[in-house]
Amino acid sequence: MSLRGLKTLLWFLCGAGLTVILLRIIHGPGSVVALTDIIPWGLWKGGGVVALVPIGGAGFTLAAMVYIFHWKRYQVLARGAVLLGLVCYSSVAAGLTFDIGIWWRIVYPLFYWQFHSTLFEIAWCIMLYLGVLAVEFSHAIVEKFNMPRLRSIIEKTSIVFVIAGISLSTLHQSSLGTMFLATPYRLHPLWHTDWLPGFFLLTSIGLGCLTISWLTLVVFRLYKVEQPMDAISGLGRIAAVVLGFYGLLKFVEILIAGEGALLLTLDWNVANFWFEILLSALIPVALLAFPRFRQSATAMFWIASTAIVGMSLNRVNVAGLATLDATSATYFPIWPEWAVTLGILSFAGLVYLFCVERFEVFSAIDEQAVKRVYASEQVDHADWKTLFFRIPHAESRLYSAVFVLAMGLALGCVPDGSVFGEQPQKTPVTGSRVVEVAKVENPQGPGSQFMIGAQALAEHATGHTDVFVIDANRQAEFVLFDHESHIDGLVAQGADCSTCHHMNKPYDKATGCHQCHADMYLETDIFNHDLHQKKLGNNAGCAKCHVDDSLPKVRKNTTACAECHPGMRQNDAVGDPQKRNLAPGYMDAMHGLCIGCHQERKDTLAEKNEDFARCTQCHRDTPGFDSPAWNDLR
Amino acid sequence: MEHWLEWARGPLFRASFAIMILGLLRVLVLQAISLFGLIRQAKRNQRKIPYAVVAKASLRWLIPVGKLFERRAVFSLTSVLFHICIIVVPILLGAHILLWERGIGLSWPAISMQLADILTLGAIVTGLALFVIRLSVMANRAISRAQDYVWPLLIVLPFLSGYLAMHPAINPFSYEASMLIHVLSANLIFLLLPFSKLSHMALFPATQLVSELGWFLKPDSAQKVMTTLHKENEAI
């Protein structure tokens, strides 16, 4: 991939990410993530924080090798590794800012101290380490801007910062593991162990060697400079030792914990574990054992890629994927989550490339090398704007256009909930069914009981009747409603259909509830515009309701329903005239209709008692709930 | 059809409107950057930029009636009317404001439906007239590119379809079909706007400054203009 192509892609991802971040700021994180109360941590935590920190571990690993152990062979990569650490940790900080619910409170751990919290310790370590990395990288900046006094101060104190950085990294790399010791009931036993902090620290060292190798290979390739294979193959050897040791310890731990048998069972989690350990340790270690592969740039690129993917999977597993089973919940990040994580990473990548071009990050990539790459990729913009915009702006024109397009496309592609704020979901109501039952005396108390199924009907020869099975949201929680007996009872008390059927469709005598109360929990619009439009003759009919042509065709400027439908009866007691076109949700309507009446009658009717107004009067346990007849209804 | 309509005025509109706003901002920023560069270059070459003259010219051309009116009265009048119509109607139409209010809760005073009707018809007539003028005048044809012919027609389209949708009695097509054309063509305009000559709606305040600075450009600039217009083989 060419440098320009890569940068175009990165700018595109940045644009998409920025749109989602802005929406997240406007409407809160819930509007752009697929998280739930049971899975409250997702890609932004697992991928953008827990998996990204060990990738930035290259910074302290290389700092220790070069500045503490004086392994000068890796000097060429030291500054690149520090910069990698800097952009990774900055991305972590940015990702965390948008992940937490109240983003401007990201600084609160500075003021509210809670020493028992692992997260508190991690937050402080990352914060301090970011400062340390900035100081370590400032060498390149003072060099560039030629500030001799500052430079000598920084160089004299540098070893203090290096040591502080290593100690801070030891703490937070391991504490990321400690954090998940708090989830023994969530995390699968193959991952959950008290050794987790140690594993996290160890792998961050092994992975750090490979991430800086990977990055160096890619960057040197992009700028068409010969790759420093001597240092990279050396890092490969160290990574092989560290990751090999990790793999060994991992299996030892599993055996000690007595989970060895688990490894051979056929299970989604176990397959996941094997996949992860193969990618993160076994395959890379096996390949790195061959000097031939360590010395080949292509082989090292693929080995490092495998290890990075595998180790990221390890962190993602611990942070969430391997907990899904225990929670019986599902979660997969939706694309806006990916857009934010990838957008932040892309921005980090652009900053990295910017620094590589402007400062002496890799001594092999100097101004000449950068100029050569750009010269070979120069395009001729035969465009009128070229007259006014000098050629060097060709780059910014391309990237800004891509960025703007990505922002707009992302805004078009996000779900409506992300743009206008999350809305409750619809739960359509289905009409009730009718079933024949035997109505028998209730042995446990007053009232009667319904028996269903062929067997029950045969046993009880008399008292057969049809009842409504009210299960409007199909949750298999039934209310059996005896319509016949309600008619009899209510007519005897001087009521008629309109007592319950308070509003009917134009030619109906008694419209069914679900015809208007169309949603289970939400208020629903009971006016059907399409139907009216078709009935009134399409275009010709508009003027029949939207009479005044000079006003916008909205509800408040439209003829009232009753003017055309004088026969449509409406019980004034029900229905707010202000909201005459909205019907309450089904559940509210049913409860409102039934409970009020029941409560009134429990006192006025002699044969009723306290239970008549209780939930169980309707929501009752009918005998034989598990019988096949009930299952048929479900 | 309804689903397409929903999509066109929901996600598609969001995307194209955002691209228009952001694209215009981008054009402005790029213009500012290169203007500063050009001014610095001019200063380095000890050239004086006559800011007072530029400012006066900018103000004069803000309403392009003065000078142009003397030479081509019909054209300049049509053009001004066209611009007034196409700016006023989309922004101040009551139905559009209702949509904004429903979507993001912002509203502003609307013009009456009668006035909107008149202005819409005005936009259609002047737009077509501009197209005819461009076709009929030789000097115009000489400096025209393909997009110069397409734009007046493309801009007339949403006005025509919108007018038909609002007047069902004279609309030979169904309401949905005319709405779909209306929304789709408007979206297409938004989408192309910042990447075409229509970006003058953001760039026009500095046009005079740009052409003033243009005098300091390289000798072969004129040739490049011709190349850009794809008319390099024609006589100037």
Next chain:
Amino acid sequence: MSYQNMAILTDVTLCIGCEQCVEACQEANRLPKEKPWRWVKNITDLSSARWTTLRKIKAPAGSRYVRRQCRHCLEPACVEACIVGALTKTAEGPVIYDRDICIGCRYCMIACPWEIPRYSWEDTVPYIQKCDMCYQRVREEQKPPACVSACPTQATIFGERDQLLAEARRRLAAQPDKYIQKIWGEKEVGGTSVLYISDVDICLCDLKQKITDTTPMPGRTFKILRHMPSVFGGMAVTMGGIWWVIERRQKLMAKPKPESEPASEPESGSTDANSNEKDQQS
């Protein structure tokens, strides 16, 4: 009147499932109406608008209703996890939440073994939502929690934890055939302030694994976390020491007196030689 270590005891056998506790809770805490959000699988489950709920269990003897609410653990995992200390276990018993300092990291939701804390995902500025045992109401109005007041059958009662444990034991002893001889919440994860007795086996959390372990949750992380200062110091000293030794050796080797300092180890010697060569090259 002062309250100390208060608790709630729910007798599952007495609950008739009338949901008046749910209603009273929503009213007392001014919670919005429950809505079928994308993340709410079942509208009658715990949610940001429902701090307590009844879960129906179908048992052979008929349905039982188990009231779910924050367990107010004696050693709460959420309090230990919270990064800014927005959650606190009060001496009065409840675990309370300070919404003014919560940053929304949701570690409490991960750490809670009972899956209790909910999040108001629907809000631009979301907060953790959970039962606080009507902390204000109990302290200032001297009334029991709203759910307890509302219960028509006294299935759920409020009192000092020790007294409630004694009451629970009394009931278990009075009707040994009826009840399962166990008080839920007496010992699990170090004990909770919300206790249950029941005649059927009840499940109080969403996770597959039933919680029987009596280890308090906080120790699981703090047993490692408390070593961190010494790890930090140890690491710094080790690294500083290694640096000093190598630095000094290199300086001595660079001096033009080779016979006084013979190379100690062949391996490190070769590394040093390498680096010296490179230094000279550059």
